[in-house]
Amino acid sequence: MTRNSLLGVIGGTGFEAFSEFEIERHEFVATPYGKPSCELLHGTLSDRRMVFLSRHGDEHRFLPHQVNYRANLYALMSAGATELIALGAVGGITTDCKPGSIVIPHQILDYTWGRESTFHAGSDRPGTGVLSAHVDFTVPYDPKIRSRLQQAALAAGVPVVTGGVYGVTQGPRLETSAEIDRMERDGANIVGMTAMPEAILARELSLPYAALSMVVNAAAGRGKGQVLLDEIDKVLEQTTLQVLRILARYCRL
Ligand code: HPA
Numbered sequence: 500m501t502r503n504s505l506l507g508v509i510g511g512t513g514f515e516a517f518s519e520f521e522i523e524r525h526e527f528v529a530t531p532y533g534k535p536s537c538e539l540l541h542g543t544l545s546d547r548r549m550v551f552l553s554r555h556g557d558e559h560r561f562l563p564h565q566v567n568y569r570a571n572l573y574a575l576m577s578a579g580a581t582e583l584i585a586l587g588a589v590g591g592i593t594t595d596c597k598p599g600s601i602v603i604p605h606q607i608l609d610y611t612w613g614r615e616s617t618f619h620a621g622s623d624r625p626g627t628g629v630l631s632a633h634v635d636f637t638v639p640y641d642p643k644i645r646s647r648l649q650q651a652a653l654a655a656g657v658p659v660v661t662g663g664v665y666g667v668t669q670g671p672r673l674e675t676s677a678e679i680d681r682m683e684r685d686g687a688n689i690v691g692m693t694a695m696p697e698a699i700l701a702r703e704l705s706l707p708y709a710a711l712s713m714v715v716n717a718a719a720g721r722g723k724g725q726v727l728l729d730e731i732d733k734v735l736e737q738t739t740l741q742v743l744r745i746l747a748r749y750c751r752l
Pocket of ligand 1: 588589590591668673674690691692715716717718719726
């Protein structure tokens with residue numbers, strides 16, 4: 500992970516594009532797994548080479564359960580990305596993850612179902628032995644990227660929560676308060692819909708992967724009344740600016 504390596508950034512809700520990123524070219528990458536969510540954008544951020552992919556596609560075309568995660572990850576690898584930072588909006592479950600917080604999660608609980616969650620399906624990768632499918636996933640987020648993100652946040656003066664368990668739900672609906680209670684008992688601090696299978700697919704491709712998760716609402720039953728979408732928009736706008744500052748510093752480390 501040097502300044503010469505190619506940083507891949509996967510943008511989530513509220514993060515489809517940003518002006519500090521100087522775009523040089525667009526690239527459409529065809530993959531054996533179908534089409535990625537959109538074209539890749541190649542350019543520079545703080546003078547560092549970066550490739551950007553909007554997870555939900557142009558105009559937020561794909562909901563979390565509709566995203567072609569395999570094509571997205573494969574495209575980023577084909578484009579030469581050597582490390583990945585995933586951005587995304589989440590709900591806050593525990594009191595340390597209030598709306599407006601930015602979390603650098605360290606663990607995952609996967610509640611999704613029915614998603615294409617491996618490159619090892621059927622004859623996709625002929626020649627790889629059966630056992631090679633059982634990749635180690637003890638530590639799902641890359642510790643080196645996580646620690647550099649912490650360093651960057653400190654340098655940028657942006658407070659972050661330096662660990663957290665990300666519970667991944669299927670969506671697109673939000674959770675019931677009983678589901679959130681169960682997730683908290685399981686150990687989840689935040690809840691979102693996109694960390695899986697993204698994180699495991701990155702691991703299968705040996706791409707170091709970490710995330711900046713923006714808490715945009717209190718999870719179901721953790722705030723006052725219902726989860727309101729217009730409040731989410733407001734928080735997202737502010738938090739996005741802070742995430743950008745972290746990313747810009749990260750590029751200069
Ligand atoms: N639940 C699941 N995903 C989310 C939430 C939530 O409360 N907020 C943003 N993404």
